[in-house]
Amino acid sequence: MVYKNIICPVCGAACDDVQVDLDTINRTIDVQNACKMGNAKFQEVVSSHRIVRPTIRENGKVKDVSWDEALEMAADILVKSRRPLFFLGSETSCEAQEVGLHIAEYLGGVADSNATICHGPTVMGIQESGMVGATAGQTKNRADMIVYWGVNALESMPRHMSRYGVFPRGYWTKRGRFDRTLITVDPRRTPTATASDLHLQINPNTDYELLSALFTILNGKEPHTSIEDITGIPISVMKQMVEMMKESNYVGIFVGLGVSSSYGKHRNIEMALNFVKEMNNYTKCNIGALRGHCNVAGFNQLASYLYGYPFGVDFMKGYPRYNPGETTTVDLLREKDVDAAFVMSADLVNHIPADSAKYLTEIPMICLDIAPCPSTTAADVVLPGVIDAMECDGTFYRLDNVPVHFEPFTDSPFPETKSNEETLKMLFEKVKAKKEA
Amino acid sequence: MAVVTLKPTGNFDLTVEAEVITPDNFAGKSAQEIGQLLVWQGPKQYPLANYFEVKGDGADTTEETTITIDGDVSRVKRIGEGMTAGKVLVKGSTGMHAGAEMVGGEIIIEGDTDSWAGMEMKGGLLHIKGNTKDHLGSAYRGSWHGMTGGRIVVDGDAVNQVGGGMSGGEIVIGGSVKHFCGIRINGGLIVVKGDAFRTVGAEMTGGTIVVGGTIERFTPGFIQEDTESDIKFDDIECTGEYKKFTGDYAIPQKGKGTMYVSSVNNECL
Numbered sequence: 071m072v073y074k075n076i077i078c079p080v081c082g083a084a085c086d087d088v089q090v091d092l093d094t095i096n097r098t099i100d101v102q103n104a105c106k107m108g109n110a111k112f113q114e115v116v117s118s119h120r121i122v123r124p125t126i127r128e129n130g131k132v133k134d135v136s137w138d139e140a141l142e143m144a145a146d147i148l149v150k151s152r153r154p155l156f157f158l159g160s161e162t163s164c165e166a167q168e169v170g171l172h173i174a175e176y177l178g179g180v181a182d183s184n185a186t187i188c189h190g191p192t193v194m195g196i197q198e199s200g201m202v203g204a205t206a207g208q209t210k211n212r213a214d215m216i217v218y219w220g221v222n223a224l225e226s227m228p229r230h231m232s233r234y235g236v237f238p239r240g241y242w243t244k245r246g247r248f249d250r251t252l253i254t255v256d257p258r259r260t261p262t263a264t265a266s267d268l269h270l271q272i273n274p275n276t277d278y279e280l281l282s283a284l285f286t287i288l289n290g291k292e293p294h295t296s297i298e299d300i301t302g303i304p305i306s307v308m309k310q311m312v313e314m315m316k317e318s319n320y321v322g323i324f325v326g327l328g329v330s331s332s333y334g335k336h337r338n339i340e341m342a343l344n345f346v347k348e349m350n351n352y353t354k355c356n357i358g359a360l361r362g363h364c365n366v367a368g369f370n371q372l373a374s375y376l377y378g379y380p381f382g383v384d385f386m387k388g389y390p391r392y393n394p395g396e397t398t399t400v401d402l403l404r405e406k407d408v409d410a411a412f413v414m415s416a417d418l419v420n421h422i423p424a425d426s427a428k429y430l431t432e433i434p435m436i437c438l439d440i441a442p443c444p445s446t447t448a449a450d451v452v453l454p455g456v457i458d459a460m461e462c463d464g465t466f467y468r469l470d471n472v473p474v475h476f477e478p479f480t481d482s483p484f485p486e487t488k489s490n491e492e493t494l495k496m497l498f499e500k501v502k503a504k505k506e507a
Numbered sequence: 508m509a510v511v512t513l514k515p516t517g518n519f520d521l522t523v524e525a526e527v528i529t530p531d532n533f534a535g536k537s538a539q540e541i542g543q544l545l546v547w548q549g550p551k552q553y554p555l556a557n558y559f560e561v562k563g564d565g566a567d568t569t570e571e572t573t574i575t576i577d578g579d580v581s582r583v584k585r586i587g588e589g590m591t592a593g594k595v596l597v598k599g600s601t602g603m604h605a606g607a608e609m610v611g612g613e614i615i616i617e618g619d620t621d622s623w624a625g626m627e628m629k630g631g632l633l634h635i636k637g638n639t640k641d642h643l644g645s646a647y648r649g650s651w652h653g654m655t656g657g658r659i660v661v662d663g664d665a666v667n668q669v670g671g672g673m674s675g676g677e678i679v680i681g682g683s684v685k686h687f688c689g690i691r692i693n694g695g696l697i698v699v700k701g702d703a704f705r706t707v708g709a710e711m712t713g714g715t716i717v718v719g720g721t722i723e724r725f726t727p728g729f730i731q732e733d734t735e736s737d738i739k740f741d742d743i744e745c746t747g748e749y750k751k752f753t754g755d756y757a758i759p760q761k762g763k764g765t766m767y768v769s770s771v772n773n774e775c776l
Binding site: 292337 | 758
């Protein structure tokens with residue numbers, strides 16, 4: 071049967087026009103409109119390697135158990151822990167993350183999400199400076215200049231350029247690509263850079279210096295000449311870029327991890343945001359981040375409105391505290407400052423520095439995921455995951471922080487649970503029962 | 508002068524938050540009462556005596572109370588936080604937030620400290636004889652005002668964001684710094700005797716920064732005004748010839764910040 075307008079649960083674009091043809095008898099799925107990454111995830115619905123049974127590790131051996139036994143053991147680990155870490159990954163719904171946050175609060179643990187190893191610095195930069203933002207549709211309809219900074223959109227978010235950034239015909243950009251100027255700032259000559267009108271090939275880790283120089287030019291001053299050697303960009307080209315931006319009607323800047331995870335981190339973003347604010351004295355200009363996962367923005371929104379902080383929320387003292395570098399996943403694991411972990415919908419072991427990953431494999435870990443990965447291999451309890459946007463409904467926040475409600479096209483394969491949210495609610499009940507006993 | 512000695516004896520497997528270790532809290536208490544003060548480890552509170560052997564009673568007043576920590580407390584955070592008077596001597600290294608928000612008195616740390624030492628400090632002296640990490644004397648996340656008074660002396664190196672958002676007081680670093688030394692400062696003085704890697708004085712709108720060593724990557728929004736020799740700020744003397752810059756013109760302010768950079772070590776600027 072063919073289903074239309076399915077939301078794609080992969081990258082931050084959370085495309086809403088995917089069409090799937092699911093053959094439940096032959097267990098095949100045909101996907102239209104999605105990119106390669108999206109297609110690969112849709113194939114998980116019918117894949118042979120899907121985690122279908124809960125497992126626990128007993129005396130070093132992994133064995134299949136019932137859902138109830140697995141949840142019991144998971145609850146035991148969490149209740150016995152003196153300071154558990156909840157890594158609430160972003161390829162699941164806000165509804166599931168919310169339950170996870172509440173368990174963390176109840177146990178006095180720490181709740182964190184993918185932003186901590188991804189666009190966390192972007193969020194911190196926004197806290198420092200505020201952000202002139204816009205929805206993706208605004209940029210599509212109005213922007214006649216697009217700047218990709220530290221991001222290779224063509225490969226990391228393949229449909230961004232065609233849906234929002236460069237090629238679509240917008241209301242005031244009726245000729246699509248011909249009505250837009252494209253600038254890329256990237257140390258590498260990426261496919262995105264090749265497709266650009268101007269490519270500033272900066273030296274790695276000099277984003278702050280370049281932004282600072284552009285800002286100085288915008289303020290009518292001459293940047294110090296040493297900037298040419300530092301960034302590898304002539305001052306004349308910087309001036310050209312500022313002029314091109316000032317002469318545009320609407321500039322949309324998209325930043326990637328090249329800005330937020332190179333030297334300077336949130337300071338780079340803060341400077342970019344301040345530059346954008348000032349640029350609005352000359353023309354309309356906004357900035358947005360190309361977020362990596364379908365709901366990575368959702369955790370930031372959720373944690374902010376529930377507890378006041380976007381990620382790395384520490385409930386140790388009974389009230390939320392936040393200090394990236396102290397209450398964030400990598401740092402807590404490196405400092406051995408947690409003694410158990412609950413990892414949901416994220417392969418944490420595979421994505422953090424070796425020291426932190428090593429400690430994570432040494433402490434009791436519960437993993438909720440759809441497919442085998444290093445994290446599930448190292449986990450003491452594995453709970454099978456339900457695939458959001460395919461097997462259950464819920465909410466994602468897209469890259470531009472727009473909430474997107476998604477509907478499933480098939481059901482959860484597990485009679486015991488309808489969604490990750492329900493799995494977490496069952497776990498929370500068991501945790502409460504054990505804690506209060 | 509009464510000395511209370513704390514000797515670490517407990518299990519510090521999870522870090523301990525001990526903001527109670529200040530002369531203010533110890534004054535007027537016996538050793539036993541001090542041992543009953545509560546510290547945090549994870550989401551629970553335990554008596555200080557679980558972690559330290561306490562010897563000596565506190566003096567009647569905060570001013571006359573000295574705390575000596577006889578050992579390494581690198582997994583104990585917030586020592587001396589918010590203290591107003593008295594003295595803390597640590598014969599080892601400390602964890603994060605040592606002397607954060609301190610108002611007066613003196614902290615001497617013979618080893619290293621972790622990040623956030625002297626955060627938003629208002630007065631007093633914090634002397635770190637070893638090295639420290641990030642956010643020395645800086646503002647808390649999202650805050651615009653770092654240190655407003657007092658003095659921080661580091662004999663070794665500091666890393667990133669030294670004195671971020673600082674608006675008063677002095678920071679003197681004997682060694683070198685890395686990134687964003689003096690970011691967003693609007694007052695006060697930072698003296699770095701060693702080298703700085705990059706972005707010194709970024710977004711500064713006031714205050715003074717002196718770098719005695721080499722700056723590997725100069726911040727672009729600064730303009731050279733003058734050259735001065737043997738500059739002096741009260742009791743802090745910086746000998747040699749310095750290039751005087753003003754800035755940071757990257758932000759729409761008037762460039763009221765002053766940066767002195769050693770001429771000998773930065774010939775290319």
